[in-house]
Amino acid sequence: MLDDTWPRPLYQTIKDYVLDHIDSGKWKSGTRIPSESEIVKTLGASRMTVNRAIRELSVEGHVKRIQGVGTFVAEPKPKATLFEIRSIGDEIAARGSKHSSGIILQQSEPAIDAVADALDMEPGALVFHVYMVHCEDGHPIQIEDRYVNPAAAPDFLEEDFTKVTPSDHLLALLPVTEIEHTISSRLADEDECELLDISASEPCLELCRRSWSGSRTVTHVRLLNPGSKYNVGGRFKVTDTHNS
Amino acid sequence: MLDDTWPRPLYQTIKDYVLDHIDSGKWKSGTRIPSESEIVKTLGASRMTVNRAIRELSVEGHVKRIQGVGTFVAEPKPKATLFEIRSIGDEIAARGSKHSSGIILQQSEPAIDAVADALDMEPGALVFHVYMVHCEDGHPIQIEDRYVNPAAAPDFLEEDFTKVTPSDHLLALLPVTEIEHTISSRLADEDECELLDISASEPCLELCRRSWSGSRTVTHVRLLNPGSKYNVGGRFKVTDTHNS
DNA sequence: TGACTATACATGTATATACAAGCAGAATAT
DNA sequence: ATATTCTGCTTGTATATACATGTATAGTCA
Structure with missing residues (x-):
């Protein structure tokens, strides 16, 4: 104005x-x-x-x-609105609910091609992999499938992710300087339906994010949420996009 | 860094x-x-x-x-990533495809309570309503259900929205100063399935937006997109959220 | 003709000084 | 006791002057 x-x-x-x-x-x-x-x-x-x-x-x-x-x-830049980055634990706490989580898998493993590409690493290189479910008041609300570049967070696998979320762990360790995210909608597969305790016909919201710290790709994560239990949004001032 | x-x-x-x-x-x-x-x-x-x-x-x-x-x-502010605001026409053009649209409904009507609330207007006050389908290369890709505050855009209904998108029309008219958006996932109802030419089991991505120009609420829109054909995302630097 | 130097002009940073405007609290008047 | 005025301190804006650094171009020399 x-x-x-x-x-x-x-x-x-x-x-x-x-x-x-x-x-x-x-x-x-x-x-x-x-x-x-x-x-x-x-x-x-x-x-x-x-x-x-x-x-x-x-x-x-x-x-x-x-x-x-x-x-x-300068070249005119597209208008943008801001999108808040929040940890699932913070989101749940902000609703006055209790967060808990179950670890399905937490290990170092050779990166498959898609993961190596996403992390800008050589295929077959070792990456850290965490596969887990987040719950709100005991009810499963999100599957987190995360790969981390070991060079960026060498001690990542030592963490107890039932006590601190992977996102909080990484944010405490490294400044996030760049994020790429994609939000889409798809159906959960059979295993995912079981983990989330939903029917096969329930639509799900999937958020994919890659994060950088400086020039280094830190993590690639896919978050799957039942559509009936989760949305993303906020209200912000409009600003011009521009690179700092 | x-x-x-x-x-x-x-x-x-x-x-x-x-x-x-x-x-x-x-x-x-x-x-x-x-x-x-x-x-x-x-x-x-x-x-x-x-x-x-x-x-x-x-x-x-x-x-x-x-x-x-x-x-x-200052109070520490949550980290945010930028989200680009784009018109569906621009998105489609950016993919090298051709945008077209079909108008289902374009009229002035008394606002139901939910719409009046969303536009900060009195229930029953007249609002402009456009209900339409956007197509990419002839294939339906998005349902747009939009309400506009007549005070903000008095000539809105005179526009031919098969030639210019409602979003482009409003952006040309008024600076957007604030946006609230929610992204969620749900199934389309029977009418929506028909309009989008999708099966009843296809998950859909729904974007709800309210826009302000200065202190005035301008528009409230719900955009429904088949999950298989649409996603939202981008890659941006991370910045602190703060009000300008 | 090419390399080197000098010059001019541009932005980047810094200081001293001055005045304007806003606010909170002390002092004074009623 | 209350209202008004004054004072001191704060941020906001502006100018003059100076030097640093970077770049482009012209001039000079071998």
Whole structure:
């Protein structure tokens, strides 16, 4: 929403001046905009004030700056809404329910091709694998099928995942810097139906996530949830997507 | 990821100084941090440099500033990943396919209670309602059931939604400032199965969204997609959620 | 003609100084 | 006891000046 307070700070006026030129098409993507000293002359502001305005536009993704070269109009980026990352334990606790879990499998194993691809590892390389069920107040609510890159979390398999979720373990260890996720709907297979205690016809929500910490792929997880018991969502401000 | 370039700019050193105190627990949420002039004395920097550092921490959501009062440690916010908002037409075009649509219903009607609630309107007030199917290369892929607040888009019903999607129409008209969305999985009912040309046992992905423009609720839409043909996802940097 | 150097211009960072605006609390007046 | 004013401290904004760093281009020399 436009900020209509008046008088506008000069740095905001400078931002608007640049944005007006960009939004109106006068300065197209890739165009070098006037230098700071040119804008100083044009708008009669100080260089520090101009620098603050342009720097903020840069952080916001409207322009791209290159020291010694200039300032260029950035490619417009798609609008995005934020999606909260939460651990299943936190979600359940937030509902006032009690989380518990059962470990079906927790081992080191040679990665099959799909898993190796997902973790950017060599096929056959050893990966950590956890297969488990999360329960809310004793009722199964989610199957977690997770593979972890041992290099990223060497002690992962030592953890007791009935006491701390794999997600919490990894988040405590490494900053997540990038996530890829896919949300889809499918039916559970026979084993999954049994683990989740649902009928074969119940639709399920599947969330697939890959996470990176810096340049390293950390984990690949598939979370399967009965559609009648689980949804994903939230309410957030809309922002422009841009890479930090 | 920490920026390890050296020497660090002084404003970054100041940011790190504050973040170290916050992350270590020395300054808990709600604590007033030292004033700018106190930090000037402590770190031997100029007030403009300190101001820049603290202002950036404020924009990033780590601290909250109140003019004339002070700077306070903000509540930690959950990590979030960005979710791209796209029109179904754009999604289909991005796959190199052709989008088309069929309008089942497009009318003004009194809002039932659930719709009125969703749009923050009085029950029985007139709302615009569009019920339609989106197709990709002739195959139905999504049912769109949308209600729009007439005050936000008075000319909405005049649009030909076989030529422009309701989403594109609204986006062209109003800036979206806030979105609430829920993704869930359910089975389609008999009518929906027929419209989507799917069997009764096919699991479906349902996306519900409410959108605001400023303080006004603009639209409430439910999008139903066969699980075999549709998923939602993307890959983004992780960021802290914070309100702009 | 190519390599090297110098120059100009760009952004990046920093300081000193000043004034504006907001807020909380102390001091004063009624 | 209450209202008003004043003071001190805080953040917000702005300018002038300076130096650092990066890049592109022109000029010079072998």
